[in-house]
Amino acid sequence: MKIATFNANSVRARLPVLSRWLDSARPDILCIQETKVENKDFPVGAFEEVGYHVVFSGEKKYNGVAVASLDKPRSVRVGIDDNEDSPDEARIIAVDINGIHVVNTYVPQGTDVESPRFQYKLRWFKRLKEYFARHYTPKDMLLWTGDLNVAPEPMDVHDPKRLLGHVCYHPDLHKVFAETVSWGFEDVFRKHKPDPEEYSFFDYRVPNSVQRKLGWRIDHLLATPPLAKTSTNAWIDLEPRGWERPSDHTFVVSDFDV
């Protein structure tokens, strides 16, 4: 089973890349973030044309998540079901596909460490830990994936000294992220790619960022032990960066022997 994650930065603008990649890579499951489209306008037909089911939860202009899959999900859950001000329905969608539970998240970026949005981001990871505990156990076959907007380790950024303190590479963030991961997740990607310079995001404001290796690893595939144990490979697919209109993000992919 092949599972992948991709921040599309508009699912409609990225349809040529998405159709082509699904058609050739044939993942069992593709999790998408930043679809930037309301549900009524989601391009369902483009996914069906290449043989995929697709479920989604979006809003106008910002955010938005979707899951494309060869097999139809048995169940779909949208938003965080706690008592906080917003369920953030356009940032989290959870599915059960053939007994594999997948939680696809677009974690708030944070904007600036001085912004209330950064505190909201930190709280998001705490809410997520409770969310996992409410709906799953670490013994489940569970994958937490998506654009998590966190580079966990020094090797996950191209310049750890200069970037320390950035909203995606910050000690407070690392603390809450580690706390959520400690609920029961393993980094499936790092298990197979222990070497540096494996990045999932290249800011397209930085000229030739791919060639100069000026990237970040902020898109992740994290699995509970029973699922992580079955993973056989993981890699970054740079195809969206080679396209005519390049995307900031890459596909992050993993194979599971299930």
Next chain:
DNA sequence: ATGGTCGACTCTCGA
């Protein structure tokens, strides 16, 4: 080099 480029949509914001 504290810039740069996208995307959605309103004339600006988020990333």
